[in-house]
Amino acid sequence: xxxxxxxxxxxxxxxxxxxxxxxxxxxxxxxxxxxxxxxxxxxxxxxxxxxxxxxxxxxxxxxxxxxxxxxxxxxxxxxxxxxxxxxxxxxxxxxxxxxxxxxxxxxxxxxxxxxxxxxxxxxxxxxxxxxxxxxxxxxxxxxxxxxxxxxxxxxxxxxxxxxxxxxxxxxxxxxxxxxxxxxxxxxxxxxxxxxxxxxxxxxxxxxxxxxxxxxxxxxxxxxxxxxxxxxxxxxxxxxxxxxxxxxxxxxxxxxxxxxxxxxxxxxxxxxxxxxxxxxxxxxxxxxxxxxxxxxxxxxxxxxxxxxxxxxxxxxxxxxxxxxxx
Numbered sequence: 001x002x003x004x005x006x007x008x009x010x011x012x013x014x015x016x017x018x019x020x021x022x023x024x025x026x027x028x029x030x031x032x033x034x035x036x037x038x039x040x041x042x043x044x045x046x047x048x049x050x051x052x053x054x055x056x057x058x059x060x061x062x063x064x065x066x067x068x069x070x071x072x073x074x075x076x077x078x079x080x081x082x083x084x085x086x087x088x089x090x091x092x093x094x095x096x097x098x099x100x101x102x103x104x105x106x107x108x109x110x111x112x113x114x115x116x117x118x119x120x121x122x123x124x125x126x127x128x129x130x131x132x133x134x135x136x137x138x139x140x141x142x143x144x145x146x147x148x149x150x151x152x153x154x155x156x157x158x159x160x161x162x163x164x165x166x167x168x169x170x171x172x173x174x175x176x177x178x179x180x181x182x183x184x185x186x187x188x189x190x191x192x193x194x195x196x197x198x199x200x201x202x203x204x205x206x207x208x209x210x211x212x213x214x215x216x217x218x219x220x221x222x223x224x225x226x227x228x229x230x231x232x233x234x235x236x237x238x239x240x241x242x243x244x245x246x247x248x249x250x251x252x253x254x255x256x257x258x259x260x261x262x263x264x265x266x267x268x269x270x271x272x273x274x275x276x277x278x279x280x281x282x283x284x285x286x287x288x289x290x291x292x293x294x295x296x297x298x299x300x301x302x303x304x305x306x307x308x309x310x311x312x313x314x315x316x317x318x319x320x321x322x323x324x325x
Contacts, residue, residue, distance in 0.1 A: 076300075083107050083293035091289060107294035111281065114291065117298060119270065120277035124256055125302070127193045127273060131255040132248050134197025139247055140240075142198070143206025144232050148218060158207070164200040170260075177264055187267045196255055202247045209243035210236055245313030252306050256299075274299050 053061075078098070082091060086102035111117055145151070146158050176195050177186075185191030213236060221231050237244075259275045266272055278295045281288075307314070 079293045079296055082290055083297050085290055087290070107288075107290045108298065110288075110291050111295045111298060115277050115280050115295075116270075117274070117277070117295070120272055120274040121298075121302070123189055123271060124274040126189050127262070128252045128255040130190070130193035131196040132251045134193070135199060135202045135247050135251040136244055138198040139202035139206050140232075140237070140244065142203045143208075144210050144228075144236060146203070146207045147210035148213075148231070148236065149228060161200045161203050161207075165204075173261065173264065176261075180265060186265060187271065188265075189271060191265050192258075192262050192273065193255065195261065196251070196258070199251070199254070202250065205243055205247060206240065209240040213239050242313050242315075245310045249307060249310055249314055253303055256303060 081098055081100060084103045084105070084107070085091060085100040086104045086106070088102050089100065090096070146154060146161075180186055180191040180194060183191075183194075185194060217235055218231055221235055226234070257275060258273075262273045262276050266276065278292070278299065281292050281295050
């Protein structure tokens with residue numbers, strides 16, 4: 001006789017297999033996965049959406065950029081417009097026009113007639129050149145010593161450089177003047193340039209730039225017999241050219257725009273820098289704002305030229321200080 005009682009084996013792909021939901025690796029069934037609102041695909045879509053700006057966000061960003069541009073560039077453009085306006089235009093009206101109706105370069109010629117502007121520009125260039133050269137040389141040497149050399153009290157000296165950033169320049173201006181006077185450099189361009197020949201911020205910038213260079217390169221150079229100066233010249237300097245350009249630009253702008261220190265040190269009219277000499281454009285009884293605006297534009301031209309020449313190195317230096325190599 002045939003045994004009619006037999007165990008029923010589950011058939012893959014059959015009705016019984018189709019009726020039983022396949023278990024998930026996490027223990028959940030297809031039905032529970034279907035009941036989830038988003039699941040893994042939803043999380044992936046949300047993550048992808050995070051990197052995409054909506055139209056509202058783009059409009060908001062552009063509006064903020066226009067506002068910042070107006071705040072930063074607006075006064076400069078207005079000063080440029082004033083310097084080009086003729087004497088027949090009323091610049092004190094309640095509704096002045098931005099575009100000059102009578103454009104002229106006569107205001108720039110009047111600046112040259114009122115003050116020896118080219119002599120003042122030459123004095124400012126001498127001071128700026130001394131400060132730029134001094135910061136490039138001394139800040140580079142100090143930054144390399146702090147970052148790549150091992151010596152006692154290195155951390156203490158680094159802390160002193162950081163502490164000087166908190167101290168305002170006006171707090172030490174009297175001691176600086178007494179020092180310059182005792183050295184016999186009062187009323188001289190060298191005395192004006194001396195305190196700015198090395199800045200603590202520039203030293204820290206070079207320290208940070210040298211620190212980005214891998215130490216293995218220095219160790220390999222030491223094993224090959226290179227001394228400190230050789231490592232500085234052939235290994236470190238080529239890697240920090242961008243930061244040197246940043247220091248050159250900052251030093252030039254600081255020396256060119258400085259007003260208080262040259263005003264204290266200099267007494268001879270023929271040794272005045274441009275920022276101090278421009279104050280003679282303001283008369284005792286009358287002041288022509290058109291001529292003053294032209295003088296400020298003349299003072300701005302060298303800064304624009306220097307930045308235009310070094311801009312590619314400037315942005316390279318910003319990357320060197322912000323990204324660890």
